Amino acid sequence: MNIKNHLLLQDDGTPVPFTQSPNMGKTLTPQYLVMHFTGGSSAKSSVAWLTNPKAKASAHFVIGRDGSITQLIPCNRVAWHAGISRWNGLIGMNNYSIGIELDNAGNVTKQADGKWRNALGVVVPASDVVELAHKNGGAVTGWQTYTSKQLESAIEVASTLMNFYKLREIIGHDDIAPGRKVDPGPAFPMEFFRGRVLGREESVYPQYITTTNLNIRAGAGVGFVTLTAKPLTKGTKLELLEQSGEWMRVNVVGKSDLEGWVNANYVKPV
Numbered sequence: 001m002n003i004k005n006h007l008l009l010q011d012d013g014t015p016v017p018f019t020q021s022p023n024m025g026k027t028l029t030p031q032y033l034v035m036h037f038t039g040g041s042s043a044k045s046s047v048a049w050l051t052n053p054k055a056k057a058s059a060h061f062v063i064g065r066d067g068s069i070t071q072l073i074p075c076n077r078v079a080w081h082a083g084i085s086r087w088n089g090l091i092g093m094n095n096y097s098i099g100i101e102l103d104n105a106g107n108v109t110k111q112a113d114g115k116w117r118n119a120l121g122v123v124v125p126a127s128d129v130v131e132l133a134h135k136n137g138g139a140v141t142g143w144q145t146y147t148s149k150q151l152e153s154a155i156e157v158a159s160t161l162m163n164f165y166k167l168r169e170i171i172g173h174d175d176i177a178p179g180r181k182v183d184p185g186p187a188f189p190m191e192f193f194r195g196r197v198l199g200r201e202e203s204v205y206p207q208y209i210t211t212t213n214l215n216i217r218a219g220a221g222v223g224f225v226t227l228t229a230k231p232l233t234k235g236t237k238l239e240l241l242e243q244s245g246e247w248m249r250v251n252v253v254g255k256s257d258l259e260g261w262v263n264a265n266y267v268k269p270v
């Protein structure tokens with residue numbers, strides 16, 4: 001895949017289907033990729049809704065369960081997918097991100113008739129339901145799984161966007177609006193997805209190791225809580241995600257969930 005004039009093209013140069021949404025803001029220079037589920041009943045109905053002015057919502061892409069891709073907004077214009085949100089000191093992530101909606105009913109509960117339905121009454125076959133708790137809290141509930149065709153499509157789209165726009169990170173709507181949003185939710189294999197997408201990227205993050213036992217913190221300063229009970233041991237491998245003065249936001253290699261801030265005076269490049 002490729003990008004031309006901020007529109008996604010297939011490998012053979014044909015544009016992916018484009019249905020312009022009027023729900024669009026000003027010029028965008030994207031830095032992040034935000035993953036969502038639609039919570040709807042089909043990609044077609046979600047495209048119809050997200051291109052309806054009444055929705056006051058949109059996304060750059062909708063990816064169906066069959067892997068089909070529809071673009072609704074050029075990638076250099078703001079789409080209305082994130083709402084009230086923040087990440088890494090940025091507020092209002094619509095102004096900083098590309099949004100991908102995956103056709104998925106979201107969280108579903110088992111009804112008296114034995115069928116799994118979401119809040120809108122969309123029925124999901126039991127074979128498509130996993131029962132999990134959300135990482136942000138709450139009880140175990142049902143979630144519709146994503147299809148492999150859909151994930152493969154999304155990986156291709158995400159890789160193309162990450163490379164073309166040099167995006168910093170893939171995040172979930174539930175990362176940037178926790179408490180308010182639960183998508184893409186626990187059925188979305190975020191670590192697998194990131195791994196596959198980043199594995200296709202041309203560039204890799206700069207690698208560092210710690211030169212002493214070193215605390216990893218929730219923010220860029222000693223005032224932030226430490227994220228682990230014990231400091232990272234000397235020689236721990238880190239990937240640099242971003243730098244802010246003397247502080248570096250890093251991913252701890254081999255611990256896919258552990259990201260945080262370390263003091264740059266106590267690491268060295270590999």
Ligand SMILES: [Zn+2]
Nearest residue numbers: 036037173183
């Ligand atoms: Zn969302």
